[in-house]
Amino acid sequence: MDATLIRTINRLQDAFSTVGVHNPVDLPQIVVIGSQSSGKSSVLENIVGRDFLPRGSGIVTRRPLVLQLINRPAATSTSDDGDKGKSTTNAKKGDENDKKEPEEWGEFLHQPGVKYTDFNLIREEIVRDTEAKTGKNAGISPLPINLRIYSPHVLTLTLVDLPGLTKLPVGDQPKDIEKQIRDMIIKYITKPNSIILAVTAANVDLANSDGLRLARDVDPEGARTIGVLTKVDLMDAGTDVVDILAGRVIPLRLGYVPVVNRGQRDIDTKKSINKSLEGERAFFENHAAYKSKAQYCGTPYLARKLNMILMHHIRNTLPEIKAKIQAALAKYIAELATLGDGMAEGAGQANIVLNIITEFCTEFRTIIDGNSTDLSSFELSGGARISFVFHELYSNGVKSLDPFDQVKDVDIRTILYNSSGSSPALFVGTTAFEVIIKQQIKRLEDPSLRCVNMVFDELVRILTQLLSKQLFKRFPQLKDRFYQVVINFFRKQLSPTNKLVQDLISMESCYINTGHPDFLNGHKAMAVINDRINQAKNPQPIDPKNRNSALANLPPSLEPEPTNNGFFGSFFSGKKKRPGVMEPPPSVLKASGNLSEREQIETEVIKLLISSYFNIVKRTVIDTVPKAIMLNLVNNAKEELQRELLQELYKTEVLDELLKESEFTQNRRKECKKMIEALQKADEIVGSVSG
């Protein structure tokens, strides 16, 4: 059962190896980290009991090596791995004694079926494949090499060997090599399912261990970090690692294991690993500081410990792995469904386009009407934004128009005099009022047309939002055509909408309805002004309750100014008169000078009437312009868009072109299919164990 657990993980690792580096499920594994030359390769080789890792100066490990050790009983003719029970087809091919399998061999995932019995060839293949993927310079790559070693002398275990932490780039190594390696290591050890094997040379200060330092960043409690102390034999006489082992220096919950690997001289003199393991045992058994605890020291103990930890870990995480596989499977199946099944033909194509058009139009209407199911609580969308344009932007824009920022008293007087012709007017001139109010009403056209444009922009926004959906990513041509057709359609609606809005404003300016029930008529206006003037002449405290509402609303400019005498007295002033001399009138004659009381009253009355009427018109356009826009632009789009789209896009001769899939979709579909296959296999594998 125990070995089965680890083998299950190995098989899962293989199942996912086809999907590259994007493994959606984080599998339990032991990740070996440490500084360069700390002894990582030596530890791994000792665990395997064979020389098989590339050695040399500089960074040798430049890609992650996923090393799956599989224990198989000696002298059996069948493989104990469920996936690969096939007979040898490889290095041993041609051997008459085909039934007699080699005792130990290695197999790379990228060369299925090829059994390496010569471990030197394994080393060469690692070097070859590393260079093939990363080039000869000393660059690194996150693409793992998967190697399995079948042997009766190993415990079933999965280890990932990573490039050693280095300080300075050498030769033509990239400048940021240190960061690249660090990032790669962090990516592996951050996964909560990884057990960190932090290798540190015992003859350097533990506090300076790069491996432990990195491990601490991702596993501050030390809950899934095992410390391995190498080069214990190289420690100064009289010093030992007893304190570290006892957890008195940097405590780790999984503890430390001291080991003694082959020294460089041993390697140079080709000392066998078996000999080295014997030497290691003798070292611990005879060392004064370690002999009482020798069974907790050395490589064999380390291998057993790792095997136990890994199994324990897998057993605990298997249910979670199962759930993750199933969740990922559901996610990819759903994504594949949105990507569709590849190219349809004939009627199938027509159906796709018909469905897309129908769905688009339904969603368009839903968004405008505000019934969308994926309503955002973060921002206004669709219909709500159009409503904001009407009720906030347009309404406030219109309300803020003040006729008197353009029409000054002096203009009113000029118009007054012009409208009364050559004989002095006796009453407040309706003509003057009409001339001014019509000019002011015309000013409403500009914000109203801008409102049309803003709603147009909102429609385009909805269009873009709908076209950003996954479905349109699949068919880029269709997306472009949709955009063109819909935008053209909106544009076509623009001119009747603008015309209607202009007409509404023209209607208002064409006929001034002084009989409007809300209009402050001439008499009332007069009374208000008289009140105002009397109040100014004999100021009396105003009882707010009795205060005439129109009076209260008078603009500050109606405060009486110092009056002048004479009816026309000051009107044509401007030049100092010389007695007896009558000069011709100047070419441009403007009303100027101080106002007479009568003039002042007349001007104020006109202003009051303008304000009153202009407010009525403002209220009307705030009400009717949005209605006009809804009628001609928005509703038309809601109702006619489908017909327009069908007419333009639902044609046999364009379907092929429209439904050309994007490369993204084609690739993504392939990726999804691969992933689903891997996950389904993984699901089966996990299912077969836990049952």
Ligand SMILES: Nc1nc2c(ncn2[C@@H]2O[C@H](COP(=O)(O)OP(=O)(O)OP(=O)(O)O)[C@@H](O)[C@H]2O)c(=O)[nH]1
């Ligand atoms: N005496 C002694 N030497 C060791 C021990 N472990 C490793 N060495 C030596 O230290 C050097 C580096 O060991 P490696 O195993 O290559 O170290 P590494 O961490 O894999 O190095 P990179 O792959 O370059 O990162 C070699 O010369 C080993 O022989 C040990 O326990 N004792």
